[in-house]
């Protein structure tokens with residue numbers, strides 16, 4: 001297991017300046033139309049799941065490039081832009097503010113400027129996360145990006161209906177928390193074990209001018225003591241690894257090191273009538289299918305909770321391990337052996353819903369979704385009724 005104590009939020013990017021600077025930079029992005037609709041409509045992004053997305057547009061043409069082009073080029077394309085073009089198109093005050101927040105840095109010659117982080121628009125929110133390094137290794141405490149495919153699906157299974165107390169476990173950059181706080185939840189908490197993620201989350205709070213989110217650095221429910229929540233959501237790490245090296249991704253040899261503890265904690269933190277929505281992989285084993293394992297993990301206090309799995313992929317052990325990028329033959333063999341010893345037959349990637357309805361007979365439900373969109377639609381709370 002990775003020791004959280006070795007993770008530190010190195011101060012190599014993101015500086016907390018006055019609120020006025022945050023406001024001005026937010027206005028810069030929104031003023032140039034840097035929102036999800038425009039960026040998705042105007043740029044064509046290519047990339048494989050898990051890899052960075054590259055926007056396709058011509059080299060910045062002096063004279064025709066817009067502010068939106070420059071911002072997308074810098075913060076989503078991760079490409080350098082001449083300092084002169086930035087000053088001319090964005091203005092010198094904004095260039096200084098971007099430097100003050102350490103969102104950009106200038107090369108030694110003073111001629112080209114690059115972003116220190118990615119900024120991805122989520123609706124009208126601006127979300128900083130880690131850049132994809134040009135070459136491995138990825139830093140062990142890298143902060144996960146909201147436009148990655150699993151985050152996209154996860155965010156769609158979070159019901160956007162009004163709620164009083166909202167908790168996002170494993171919040172990373174906190175874009176789901178911030179969206180909840182801005183649009184439908186009264187009081188919001190985000191927890192992450194990675195200090196760098198909490199630094200990004202706090203920066204994103206400031207950048208978006210959102211107050212009603214409290215962030216905590218710690219292991220799962222530990223920082224929250226016995227607090228209860230109406231809605232708990234999570235997208236924990238769930239990829240099996242011989243030795244965990246990426247905090248956002250790896251979940252031990254069966255991938256369930258974090259999600260198993262998360263599920264066990266739910267009965268103690270879900271308010272009466274509350275709901276949990278998560279997105280992760282869990283295994284079918286010789287002794288029980290994934291949905292019954294979720295029920296077992298809930299323990300005796302979870303006997304009154306409904307459990308529903310909407311599966312997106314159901315892959316045999318061999319298929320699952322062979323579809324994992326970067327896993328060499330020796331690593332795959334080692335994982336296969338340890339998973340076989342645990343009795344794992346299949347890995348199921350699923351939208352998992354757990355809900356509290358005290359006094360009624362609990363149900364356990366598994367349905368195979370046909371695709372990402374079907375999964376998102378079926379995970380909608382209005383269609384999930386008995």
Ligand SMILES: C[S@@+](CC[C@H](N)C(=O)[O-])C[C@H]1O[C@@H](n2cnc3c(N)ncnc32)[C@H](O)[C@@H]1O
Pocket residue numbers: 143144145146150151154169170171172173174176191192193194197218219220234235236237247248249258
């Ligand atoms: C797949 S990322 C998801 C981040 C974000 N929610 C998203 O969807 O983009 C998993 C997150 O879980 C965090 N994490 C890993 N182990 C944890 C633990 N034991 N307690 C709390 N957070 C943890 C990681 O630091 C990472 O930010």
